[in-house]
Structures are given as structure tokens and as C-alpha cells.
Amino acid sequence: MMRMDEKDMLLKDHVLPIGKRTCIMGILNVTPDSFSDGGKYLNKDRAVAKALEMSEAGADIIDIGGESTRPGAEPVSAEEEIGRVLPVINALKGIVKTPMSIDTYKSSVAKKALEAGVELVNDITALTGDPEMGAVVAEYGASVVLMHMKGTPVTMQDGPKYRNVIEEVYDFLKSAVDRAVEAGIPANKIIVDPGIGFGKTLEHNLAIIKALARFKELDKPILIGLSRKSFIGSITGKGPDSREFGTAGASAVAVLNGADILRVHDIGQIKEVCLVVDAIKGR
Numbered sequence: 242m243m244r245m246d247e248k249d250m251l252l253k254d255h256v257l258p259i260g261k262r263t264c265i266m267g268i269l270n271v272t273p274d275s276f277s278d279g280g281k282y283l284n285k286d287r288a289v290a291k292a293l294e295m296s297e298a299g300a301d302i303i304d305i306g307g308e309s310t311r312p313g314a315e316p317v318s319a320e321e322e323i324g325r326v327l328p329v330i331n332a333l334k335g336i337v338k339t340p341m342s343i344d345t346y347k348s349s350v351a352k353k354a355l356e357a358g359v360e361l362v363n364d365i366t367a368l369t370g371d372p373e374m375g376a377v378v379a380e381y382g383a384s385v386v387l388m389h390m391k392g393t394p395v396t397m398q399d400g401p402k403y404r405n406v407i408e409e410v411y412d413f414l415k416s417a418v419d420r421a422v423e424a425g426i427p428a429n430k431i432i433v434d435p436g437i438g439f440g441k442t443l444e445h446n447l448a449i450i451k452a453l454a455r456f457k458e459l460d461k462p463i464l465i466g467l468s469r470k471s472f473i474g475s476i477t478g479k480g481p482d483s484r485e486f487g488t489a490g491a492s493a494v495a496v497l498n499g500a501d502i503l504r505v506h507d508i509g510q511i512k513e514v515c516l517v518v519d520a521i522k523g524r
Contacts, residue, residue: 250429250462252360252384255340257301259462262524263496263515266302266342266504267295268468271325272309288329296339298508302361303337305329305354306344310365312398312438312471319349326350330357342386346370348377355381361432365390365439367417368424375424384430386464387417391440401440407452410435414459432502434464438472446472450491453498466504467491468511489514497522 248260257264271288292303307325308317322345330341334357342361343354348371351362360383367387368375378385389410391401403409414433421431435449435456456463467473473487474480485507492503492511496518505511 250384250432252340252430253382254360257462257502259501260524262519263500264301264502265299265508265512265515266304266464266502267292267298267300267339267508268504268506269295269303269305269329270309271305271307271329283325285328285332289332292329292333292337292339295508296337299512300339300508301502302342303333303339304342304344304361304363304504305359306363307350308345310344310394310439312394314394316394319347322347322350323353327353327357330354330359334358346374348373351383352377352381355383360384361386364388365394365436367413368420369417375421375426378421379425382430384432385421385426386432386434387414387421388434388439388464389413389417389436391436394439398440401442401445403445406441406445406448407455410449411455411459414456418459418461431461432464433459433461434466434504437466438470441472443472443475446470450495450498453495453500457499462501463499464502464504465495465500467495468503468505468507485510493518 250257250259269288269292271283273283295303305326307322341359342363343351343359344363345351346364346366362378362383363386364374365388418431422428437446453463468488469481469484473484477487489510492514496515503511
């Protein structure tokens with residue numbers, strides 16, 4: 242029997258130890274054009290090998306995506322997305338112990354992934370991109386990540402402006418949580434993500450990382466995706482493949498400020514960062 246306390250998050254067949262330690266979500270982009278590793282894992286066998294490597298390195302979730310959501314990315318059809326992710330999910334089923342997540346905003350893609358054994362839907366539109374998504378997540382008893390994004394991947398970095406970025410993101414996420422509950426998703430299966438880099442300037446991203454405590458007031462686990470993102474490059478002058486130290490620094494601050502789950506490329510390195518920061522925090 243799985244042992245739980247009141248802070249744990251129950252997925253369909255696994256438990257995330259929220260509150261006991263920082264959890265790690267590993268990024269597996271089965272795409273030709275993701276900003277950091279586009280094309281690297283489009284081949285099924287390479288993607289499966291990478292997922293097993295991430296599991297061995299200590300990932301708590303493997304997040305599989307078949308459509309790039311980098312700034313300027315054009316959408317792909319649901320059929321194309323399913324064709325990319327489903328063979329990987331099916332190949333991993335039964336050979337990887339780490340729970341899988343599907344990174345999609347399309348309900349038809351989520352449905353196929355959930356039927357294949359995925360336990361979490363990571364929706365960058367917070368259930369607004371497809372009116373059927375909330376019902377699909379609820380039907381399969383899945384958990385969901387609700388992320389804030391201003392605009393779409395095509396438009397989101399075209400001069401994003403806010404009156405108060407913290408309060409606007411907070412209000413959006415609060416409404417998103419209400420929307421998910423109304424769709425039948427249990428309140429204890431909802432994760433929120435302030436959406437670093439999704440319709441935010443450098444200053445907006447830094448403000449959000451500094452103010453993560455505000456989002457704790459939503460009483461939901463906070464996921465944050467910092468890994469190799471352009472705001473780190475803006476500060477360090479490094480390209481996506483050389484941002485591991487910047488990612489580690491941002492990750493440490495995010496955990497100190499309240500992040501519960503980090504979505505990252507480099508599992509082993511960030512796992513060590515979390516071990517140290519969690520020890521400092523007294524977890």
C-alpha cells in the first residue's frame with residue numbers, strides 16, 4: 242500500500258511526495274523543433290532510451306511532448322502529435338517505473354495518452370485551448386498542470402505587457418483552478434505553473450521567481466519550468482546548450498521561494514541542487 246500524508250499528491254498509480262522534497266519533472270521533447278533539443282529524440286528508440294536514463298537519474302515524472310511550444314512555434318495537427326508521442330508512451334509502458342505526463346493542450350491527444358497509461362496532463366492553456374480537455378482529464382481520473390500563458394506560442398513574446406504581472410498571473414491561475422474543479426477534476430489533483438517564458442519579459446520572469454510565495458496562497462503544488470530558457474541566456478549570454486549553471490542558480494532560488502516541482506532537461510544536476518536546497522530548508 243502507498244504511504245501518504247496530507248501534502249502528497251496521488252496520481253493514478255503513483256504518489257508525488259509534495260512537501261517532503263522537491264520533485265523533478267524530466268522533459269522529453271519528441272519534436273523536430275523544440276528550442277533546446279529539437280530533433281534529438283524524435284526517433285522512438287532514442288526517446289525511450291532518454292526516458293529510461295531520466296528515470297534512472299531520479300526523475301519523479303517524465304513529461305512527453307509532441308509539439309514545440311517555443312516562442313514563435315507553429316501548431317501541429319492532433320494526428321501528427323499522436324503519431325509522435327504514442328509509440329514512445331506504449332514502448333515505455335511496463336518498462337519504466339516513473340509516472341508519465343503528456344504535454345498537450347488537445348483533448349484528443351490527451352485521451353490517447355491517458356488510455357495508454359499516462360497519469361498527468363500538462364496543459365499550457367490551462368484548459369482553455371480545447372473545451373473538452375477538462376472533461377477528458379476528469380473522465381480518466383488524471384491529474385493536471387494548469388499553466389499561465391499570455392497569447393499563444395506564435396504571439397506570446399510580441400511585447401507582452403502587464404499592469405501587475407504577479408497579480409494578473411495569480412488571478413488567472415485562481416480562475417483556472419475553479420474551471421478545473423467545475424470540470425470535475427478533484428482539487429487535490431491540480432498543479433499550477435506561472436509559465437516562465439510564456440508571454441513574459443526578462444523582468445516579468447525574475448519578478449515571478451522572486452514572488453513565488455504569492456502563488457502558494459492558491460494552496461496547490463507549484464510547478465515551474467526554468468530549464469535552459471531564454472531569460473537565462475539574456476543574463477549569462479549563453480546559448481541553450483550552455484545554460485546548465487544558470488538553470489541551477491534559478492532552480493535553487495525557485496525552490497527556496499516555494500516551487501514544489503521543477504521541469505528540467507538535466508535531471509542529475511538539478512536533483513543535486515534540490516537535495517542541497519531541501520536540506521537548507523529543513524525538508
